[in-house]
Amino acid sequence: MSPPSRPSSLAPVLKVERLSKSYGALKAVDAISFEVAPREIVGLVGPNGAGKTTTINMVLGVLAPDGGKIEIEGVDLKTDRTRALSAANFAAVYAPLPGNLTVEQNLRVFGMIYAVKNLSARIDDLLKEFELERLRRTKTGVLSSGEQTRVALAKAMLNAPHLLLLDEPTASIDPAMARTLRADIEAFAKRGCGVLWTSHNMYEVEEVCDRVLFLSRGRILLQGKPHELVAEHKAKSLEDLFVAVAHETLHGEGAA
């Protein structure tokens, strides 16, 4: 995988300030603020309905916030959406690539949308990296869910993004491939990409993420390094902490 060409600046690749979104009376996201630095993998976790996907959709520019500000690489998403999104990419289990195009065709179409230079060579590299070469001319719709996830991740890497948004990236792939992909994404992050990673797999989050944001009812309840959070809250693991926070939230007691 070729490295993203980013400067060694420590300025955040993603800066979210007091982001809010309501659906009628329901506050899906309630004035949350966070940053993702270059080379950092930030886990966005929380129970169903916590506001994770709403947050990701707002960062992707497909959902307008009611308030707040999103900057990608210092570019305001609201004022220059095209430039901001040129530096980002995403993969989500609920957004499969068109099944009626082959793997290569999908990568070519999205490569052109991201105006990727030397696209053919880039596609070849990604097909090799994600072990998709033999599936190059296979329609994406007939692939197994694990293979489709790999194609979606290859698409997400096409433009060597500086911000990568991953929503349950390993949800439907086998443990061996999941481990390989985690290693790939960690390596990709080390080269300068900031990653916002949503997952319900707390072992994975604990292993991969440098920092975790616990989201519940649209608010960030806890944030910090996974092992520090576990120690601070005297939990056995991040999963135990997640369950405790989710339980407290469910019963309206809040969390520390």
Add this chain to the structure above:
Amino acid sequence: MNLSRVGAIVLRMYYLYRGSPQRVFPMFAWVAVDIVLWGFITRYLNGVSQSGFNFVPTLLGAVLLWDFLTRVMQGVTMAFFEDVWSRNFLNLFATPLRTSEYLLGLVTASILTSIVSLAFMMALATGLFGLSFLSYGPALVPFLLVLFISGMALGIFAAGLVLRLGPASEWLIWPIPTLISPFAGVFYPVSVLPAWMGVIAHALPPAYVFEGMRAVIRHKAIPWSDLAIATGLAAFYVVLACLFFASVYRYAIRTGLIARYSAETVT
């Protein structure tokens, strides 16, 4: 405007057509049915009519031109529906792609498919029924231009409607050309319409084309000023349709509709 992004939308359609006979088939099949059906009707009318009036350029030509408009509209909407059916909106609109680039991509894809259909229709109408396009003279160019722009406006409007009302509203848009055709005077002069229909007809660019076509066949002067009005009206409707689509897109972004086309939940 980034041409690479526009090209991506066109390339996607090319890939779909290249690998799918079932997508290519309708480009030829339905227009062939229309041409053959109306070709025989005009041949029959020419045989029984005592007036010596040639129905071929009037009726068969009208069918061909109307089918062209329909093909252009369907070219845009079919390209849009490919994204609806493959639930591709989240993938597309979470990219640097602008709505103007997306629409231009749909229209460009439609130009290519409708030109292929038009060429096929012309070959069939000329080969089987002796329709001569020379009989329309240089007016054929503005005729096709106005119909093309009108079809484009209808296609963009229909795409906006489906984006706003959801995939289930698909059935609403297919009859649009049929609903317009009585007002457009495809087969008869606008003068035979009741006054209220005539008013509507004058707001429809295709009506000027078909009036012009009948005038040319009767060896009258080409109504250039009417065609200029029609072109202006058609361009106006394209702008309106684009504004409508942009407004619906903003609504979809505000409410989460775009994301819901890919995922049923937005929280």
